[in-house]
Amino acid sequence: MAEHAIEMKDICKDFKVLNRHEGLKGSIRDLFSRDYKTVSAVKDISLTVERGEIIGYLGPNGAGKSTTIKMMTGVLEPTSGSITVNGRIPYKDRKANSENIGVVFGQRSQLWWSLPLIESFKLLRDIYMVPQKDYEDMIELYRSLVDIEPILHKPVRQMSLGQRTLSDILAAFLHDPAIVFLDEPTIGLDVSMKSKIRSLISGLNSEKNTTVILTTHDMGDVDALCKRIVIIDKGMKIYDNDIEHLKSYFGSYRTLKMRIGTDEWEEIVIDEKTTDIMDIIMKKQKEKKIRDIKIEEISTEEVIKKIYEGDAK
Numbered sequence: 001m002a003e004h005a006i007e008m009k010d011i012c013k014d015f016k017v018l019n020r021h022e023g024l025k026g027s028i029r030d031l032f033s034r035d036y037k038t039v040s041a042v043k044d045i046s047l048t049v050e051r052g053e054i055i056g057y058l059g060p061n062g063a064g065k066s067t068t069i070k071m072m073t074g075v076l077e078p079t080s081g082s083i084t085v086n087g088r089i090p091y092k093d094r095k096a097n098s099e100n101i102g103v104v105f106g107q108r109s110q111l112w113w114s115l116p117l118i119e120s121f122k123l124l125r126d127i128y129m130v131p132q133k134d135y136e137d138m139i140e141l142y143r144s145l146v147d148i149e150p151i152l153h154k155p156v157r158q159m160s161l162g163q164r165t166l167s168d169i170l171a172a173f174l175h176d177p178a179i180v181f182l183d184e185p186t187i188g189l190d191v192s193m194k195s196k197i198r199s200l201i202s203g204l205n206s207e208k209n210t211t212v213i214l215t216t217h218d219m220g221d222v223d224a225l226c227k228r229i230v231i232i233d234k235g236m237k238i239y240d241n242d243i244e245h246l247k248s249y250f251g252s253y254r255t256l257k258m259r260i261g262t263d264e265w266e267e268i269v270i271d272e273k274t275t276d277i278m279d280i281i282m283k284k285q286k287e288k289k290i291r292d293i294k295i296e297e298i299s300t301e302e303v304i305k306k307i308y309e310g311d312a313k
């Protein structure tokens with residue numbers, strides 16, 4: 001077995017895109033045009049991921065997250081640089097690579113729409129040639145982690161978005177792959193479904209030592225699942241370390257929450273080194289009556305926002 005789960009060195013991915021012109025004349029011109037520009041979606045990213053890690057792969061829209069995942073899964077070939085996943089070059093060895101990975105891409109389900117979930121599971125078992133005993137053990141593990149009874153005999157098309165996402169994640173883990181890629185898995189889900197899905201991912205990771213690469217905009221996912229985060233921006237890696245390390249960088253920051261109306265909380269992030277919290281409270285108190293106060297350590301949400309805004313390097 002390969003040493004690292006994933007190893008990327010100086011990976012770049014460029015897309016050649018047509019410079020589009022407006023209107024009908026423009027569209028016709030575009031048909032014959034040689035007017036291309038290059039979009040650098042991923043620039044010189046190096047990344048090593050160890051077995052069993054859950055990595056939060058974060059960044060604003062268009063940062064290059066999905067492009068990176070497509071290179072890891074073998075869908076795209078890098079423009080330059082080297083990449084191995086489970087010791088293999090994913091785009092050269094797509095079939096072998098796909099046997100060792102599981103993938104969930106946002107809201108696109110991989111399951112058979114009109115089949116009851118259990119029938120999809122059996123098909124996946126046969127496709128991946130999972131031994132019957134391993135298959136049964138996996139279903140048992142699923143049962144112990146999440147209530148699968150309500151969905152097991154339901155066709156995917158009759159499921160709620162949350163049930164479908166849950167099913168997709170279960171399907172991605174079914175053949176016990178070494179690595180699972182989850183691209184925005186909790187998007188659009190309600191709080192209780194998010195929490196079910198987080199504990200499922202966490203349980204599968206610890207039971208099976210599965211490596212998980214997770215992209216998300218939900219910092220609740222990050223708090224619940226990721227020890228290490230990688231942040232990319234405009235195709236470049238700008239942070240790669242433990243989330244705790246990042247928070248300690250902002251150790252003197254506090255989130256001050258003040259309740260003004262009955263249900264209305266105002267939130268301010270303050271650096272205690274430069275600002276006196278009491279001053280802020282007194283000033284506010286003169287304007288409006290403060291009913292309640294909470295002072296908390298800076299949240300993951302705020303820390304990530306600061307990184308995006310360029311407050312830390």
Ligand SMILES: Nc1ncnc2c1ncn2[C@@H]1O[C@H](COP(=O)(O)OP(=O)(O)O)[C@@H](O)[C@H]1O
Nearest residue numbers: 015017039041060061062063064065066067068
């Ligand atoms: N197939 C493609 N053709 C041209 N440009 C693309 C293609 N896929 C992605 N891009 C561009 O590459 C950049 C990164 O996209 P993506 O990896 O989807 O970002 P993210 O997943 O972080 O939102 C964006 O500017 C996007 O428009």
Ligand SMILES: [Mg+2]
Nearest residue numbers: 065066067183
């Ligand atoms: Mg994306």
